[in-house]
Amino acid sequence: MTTALNRAIPRPGGRSARVQAAVHKATLDLLAQDGRAALTVPLIAARAGVTPSTIYRRWGELADLLADVAVERLRPDGDPADTGSVAGDLQAWVEQYRDEMSSDVGLGMMLDVLSARNGALAEGKPPVPSQCAAFTASQIEIIIARGARRGEAVPEVDAVMDTVASPIVYRALFSTAPMTPEHAQALLSACLKTARKVKPAA
Amino acid sequence: MTTALNRAIPRPGGRSARVQAAVHKATLDLLAQDGRAALTVPLIAARAGVTPSTIYRRWGELADLLADVAVERLRPDGDPADTGSVAGDLQAWVEQYRDEMSSDVGLGMMLDVLSARNGALAEGKPPVPSQCAAFTASQIEIIIARGARRGEAVPEVDAVMDTVASPIVYRALFSTAPMTPEHAQALLSACLKTARKVKPAA
Numbered sequence: 001m002t003t004a005l006n007r008a009i010p011r012p013g014g015r016s017a018r019v020q021a022a023v024h025k026a027t028l029d030l031l032a033q034d035g036r037a038a039l040t041v042p043l044i045a046a047r048a049g050v051t052p053s054t055i056y057r058r059w060g061e062l063a064d065l066l067a068d069v070a071v072e073r074l075r076p077d078g079d080p081a082d083t084g085s086v087a088g089d090l091q092a093w094v095e096q097y098r099d100e101m102s103s104d105v106g107l108g109m110m111l112d113v114l115s116a117r118n119g120a121l122a123e124g125k126p127p128v129p130s131q132c133a134a135f136t137a138s139q140i141e142i143i144i145a146r147g148a149r150r151g152e153a154v155p156e157v158d159a160v161m162d163t164v165a166s167p168i169v170y171r172a173l174f175s176t177a178p179m180t181p182e183h184a185q186a187l188l189s190a191c192l193k194t195a196r197k198v199k200p201a202a
Numbered sequence: 203m204t205t206a207l208n209r210a211i212p213r214p215g216g217r218s219a220r221v222q223a224a225v226h227k228a229t230l231d232l233l234a235q236d237g238r239a240a241l242t243v244p245l246i247a248a249r250a251g252v253t254p255s256t257i258y259r260r261w262g263e264l265a266d267l268l269a270d271v272a273v274e275r276l277r278p279d280g281d282p283a284d285t286g287s288v289a290g291d292l293q294a295w296v297e298q299y300r301d302e303m304s305s306d307v308g309l310g311m312m313l314d315v316l317s318a319r320n321g322a323l324a325e326g327k328p329p330v331p332s333q334c335a336a337f338t339a340s341q342i343e344i345i346i347a348r349g350a351r352r353g354e355a356v357p358e359v360d361a362v363m364d365t366v367a368s369p370i371v372y373r374a375l376f377s378t379a380p381m382t383p384e385h386a387q388a389l390l391s392a393c394l395k396t397a398r399k400v401k402p403a404a
Binding site: 035036037104107108111112114115117118121122123124130132133161162163165166167169170171173174175187190194 | 314316319324367389396
């Protein structure tokens with residue numbers, strides 16, 4: 001299966017996949033051990049057992065590698081929890097999303113992705129869509145499709161992205177007062193008022 | 203008057219203000235002339251007629267200087283247009299905000315601000331609230347206060363930030379399909395349905 005979400009993933013078990021796994025693991029180990037300010041491509045290369053030029057050739061600058069590692073960490077582990085209703089599923093998902101994006105780790109991952117985008121923009125490269133938004137939308141889609149199959153009224157994916165996910169991320173990025181759980185649930189409640197019955201996807 | 207918004211502004215006419223103005227102008231000139239990828243602190247210093255160490259001492263890294271320049275460019279020029287109604291004022295403001303934030307220049311400014319925040323986070327510095335959100339909120343506040351004085355029903359500032367400004371910024375940052383004018387106005391229309399009469403601020 002080749003989709004927009006996984007076409008960049010190298011064949012599992014191939015040399016390319018092994019290099020990627022080793023470099024990602026070395027990056028995460030060094031991040032945990034010494035913090036981001038101390039991180040350099042040569043240090044990561046030495047830890048991963050590859051040459052620095054392997055990293056530069058494949059990823060580009062350190063910022064690009066950090067963005068790639070961040071995207072892998074942001075990739076959802078599986079389907080969102082199935083609580084039996086769209087409202088319950090979205091409540092659980094929103095609380096987890098808010099918690100992750102408001103943490104230093106989640107904020108750092110988003111900022112790594114955006115810093116790489118800034119580098120690309122500065123060099124005049126065409127913008128690439130960030131997988132972050134695709135990951136988020138895919139989780140919401142799963143919840144809404146489940147609800148539609150149960151015959152429930154459901155909100156639109158875009159409505160959840162615009163009025164629930166976006167303000168959580170905006171506040172995490174631009175404010176020092178991240179969103180409270182109560183505020184996030186109030187935004188979701190307002191969004192759920194727009195729910196309506198739809199035909200389940202075939 | 204000292205507020206959170208302007209306490210970092212040096213005294214106009216002082217040496218510090220002159221250095222800031224010269225360095226900001228040199229940065230903008232070089233950005234326009236050679237693009238961001240070519241920008242370095244020594245080049246900016248030479249153009250501004252100061253030493254590189256003046257810049258490093260006052261701003262830190264290039265990313266911090268770029269963030270400071272971006273914040274100055276994001277600072278509103280004046281009060282939002284007064285069309286005679288809250289709905290009209292917000293419609294005009296939303297279209298201008300959407301247009302600015304979806305442009306390469308606006309996106310680049312937000313990414314400069316966030317890249318500096320990423321550097322600070324990586325070095326373990328405490329987060330500082332970005333002035334971007336404060337600027338946006340202050341424009342919305344002015345519109346809403348005008349409406350309240352006219353006796354109109356008005357939405358809450360937070361509601362406009364969460365359900366109109368945030369999705370515009372989220373899509374600009376994370377998507378390659380920035381928000382359309384129609385989509386932004388539809389989000390505003392939904393937000394305006396939450397408007398209610400309030401006592402005007404004294």
